[in-house]
Amino acid sequence: MPIFGLSDDLIFPHPSLAEEDGLLAVDGDLSPERLILAYRNGIFPWFSEDEPILWWSPDPRFILYPKDIKVSHSMKKLLKKNTYKISFDTCFRDVISNCSNLRKESGTWITNDMIEAYCKLHELGYAHSVEAWYEDKLVGGLYGISIGKCFFGESMFSTMSNASKAAFITLCKKLEVKEYIMVDCQVYTEHLESLGAVNVSREKFLELVEEGISI
Numbered sequence: 001m002p003i004f005g006l007s008d009d010l011i012f013p014h015p016s017l018a019e020e021d022g023l024l025a026v027d028g029d030l031s032p033e034r035l036i037l038a039y040r041n042g043i044f045p046w047f048s049e050d051e052p053i054l055w056w057s058p059d060p061r062f063i064l065y066p067k068d069i070k071v072s073h074s075m076k077k078l079l080k081k082n083t084y085k086i087s088f089d090t091c092f093r094d095v096i097s098n099c100s101n102l103r104k105e106s107g108t109w110i111t112n113d114m115i116e117a118y119c120k121l122h123e124l125g126y127a128h129s130v131e132a133w134y135e136d137k138l139v140g141g142l143y144g145i146s147i148g149k150c151f152f153g154e155s156m157f158s159t160m161s162n163a164s165k166a167a168f169i170t171l172c173k174k175l176e177v178k179e180y181i182m183v184d185c186q187v188y189t190e191h192l193e194s195l196g197a198v199n200v201s202r203e204k205f206l207e208l209v210e211e212g213i214s215i
Contacts, residue, residue: 022058
């Protein structure tokens with residue numbers, strides 16, 4: 001199956017045409033319009049600095065229903081003690097930069113261009129951050145895209161034990177109250193599985209996206 005090369009036109013091939021590994025298309029740009037279109041169609045960018053822009057729609061897709069968030073006994077105690085102060089959208093650039101820096105040794109996909117693109121989405125009200133603070137120091141957090149009742153998670157970081165987990169659990173509790181349908185976790189990780197994330201088919205994921213963004 002061919003990998004599609006994108007032009008300047010704001011259009012993506014249908015996600016069902018993706019390669020077996022989920023790669024759907026290459027090139028295009030990181031404009032707010034293209035990024036929003038991608039997320040609305042269940043597609044996300046993921047590439048390293050020495051690669052062209054790569055667009056993905058894996059099958060299966062890893063998601064978490066906010067109501068199904070699993071909170072261990074130890075995490076319940078930590079949250080009850082308010083070990084970390086959790087905030088929202090107070091320092092988006094710091095959060096995405098920390099996510100990038102944490103992965104530079106292994107090769108990050110959060111390039112400078114990606115940082116600027118998502119900061120622009122934050123300014124437009126689409127990208128959001130969750131921050132974990134300890135004694136007024138940023139020690140963990142995550143960021144993602146919110147469209148309708150879907151939250152598309154991108155990355156998280158932690159410099160203290162369970163800081164990002166506390167931020168993620170707090171986010172899911174807030175999304176449950178706001179009746180969000182799902183959190184997109186993209187691809188499987190053992191860490192997110194322990195918090196309640198599950199694999200669903202691409203077809204099911206696209207149905208959830210269509211339902212969520214129409215609300």
